[in-house]
Amino acid sequence: MLAAFIQGPLVRIIPVGLVLLALQRTLLVDFKVAGVVIELLMATAAAAGVAGGSERGAIMGFTLGLMFDLVEGTPLGSTAIALTIAGTVAGLLALVAADPQWWLGALFVALGTAAGVLMVPVVRLFIGENHPFSSDLVVVVIVTAAAAALMSPALIPLCRWCLRVKQVEWKQPLPDTPL
């Protein structure tokens, strides 16, 4: 069991998650764009989906979400659900291309992040909070998605390392190559 843990992704996800969480709680709280806090953990979960597929994206999102909820004092599991969705959506979108270009990866990360950000108020609504949909939700979604797209060139390789995913090695066959 210990060997499985060491060889599994958690041994890398947790320390990386601690650093990302610290960045989220210190630097990014002040680095607001149009008054919106950039959601680094959400972008990381989506990037994990693009790098390792929906399952690994969900695992990364779930782990980071639980850490966030534990530290931030938000209802435990509420952010985990949103980040799991973000990783899953980005992973599902990444299925359309076997080895997406950097810009396509950025687009998938942005869309996954947008889905996750939209899920946060939905979850809060289900747990009985009043008015979870803020008036500037659209702005929040756009800004966080754009920021996630910009960060994706750094986040996707980081997630590959965390999840022990090797870059795809196959090459597209030439047109005249016999099958």
Next chain:
Amino acid sequence: MAIYSVGRRRVILALLLTSALLLTLDLRGNPFIDRGRDAVSRVMDPVESAVAVVTNPLERAWNGIVNFDEVERENQALQDQLDRLIGTQAAAEAAVLQAQEILALNNLPALSGIDTELAQVIGGAANNIDQVIEINKGRSSGISVGMPVVNQAGLIGKVTSVTDTTARVMLVTDTNYAVGVTVTAAADAEAATAGESAGESDGDGTVITSPSGLTPEEIEEQAEAATSTSTTTTTTVAGGTEAPTGPPTPETTLPGGSDPVIPNFVDPVTGEPLTQEQVLLIAEGEALAATEAAAAAAAAELAATGTTTTTVPVVVRKEYGALEGRGRRLLPQIRFVEDNPSLAELTIGDLVETAGGSTSLAPPGIPVGRVANRADRPGSGGPLLDVELNADLTRLNYVRVVLYKPLSEVGES
């Protein structure tokens, strides 16, 4: 690249269900989760400190670039404000002392009599939903969940979770925040309207009226008659402060009784402490004397000029409601206010303060803000009032935690 399969779908489903289960456990209250939070916070502290050390220069550079002009403008505005405030400080201090004396007489809790703990803001909300801040004082400083948090401008929020050295504060703008408030309105609109029908108003409560049906002599006679029946006395407050007195009047014999004795007030004749009832009688007598003095002055002015300058008494009315946060960028709103126009017409600019009460988490009298907008609802529901907060929640640095427990909880600790 990843391939979607049934097995993978099961994993995702399992994670979502686990989240839902944890959510349910946490919402129902679970000591293991609370301990888990404490443990993770302890682990995060050194990591966060290290990251803060690395990122501080970046943060400062960013703030320097982005906020310089704004900070300069704000500095100039604050200097102007400071100059104005210095001018009014002395008057404000005197008013506070008077208010404390009155509150002591009535055994009311006042913010000035409650200890506070100064704390620095060390963090904010790390997402776009919650409106919270983190402060650098916690359980070890006597802070506990529910205590109100204020700054110099007014109410900021309440403590929602505490560790030994830190506490999280839910801001007034959070959608989960609610507190009982009073809307203090001046009910002089009717009086002013009546005054305007007979004369002119200068806009600050002073109405110049034309002569009424009474002759100046008659008014003077009435004023003299009223003065001759006044009853007041001089009260010496321990500590050298003398309570204000009216015009020279006969001594009054104070009724005895079994009321609780107020130690700071003594009878100047006998030197014995006065009871609460006796002090209230004195206060009523002084108020009557002041009214009569004003009437006499008005009569003298009427005799001299043929017109009277009457200061319309501003009657303060209070309406009670619940202030609720509505998220960032939306002003908090007061709901369930019973608007009774015969008492007070709630208007833009009215003051909003905490209402207090035996179960309220905040003591009465903490300034919250002013009414910024009013929207009437159909039916019996009172109006909705948007409240512009006194405190600027986007620029919090030092705050004070009011170490207050509601009366209903005092015996439990």
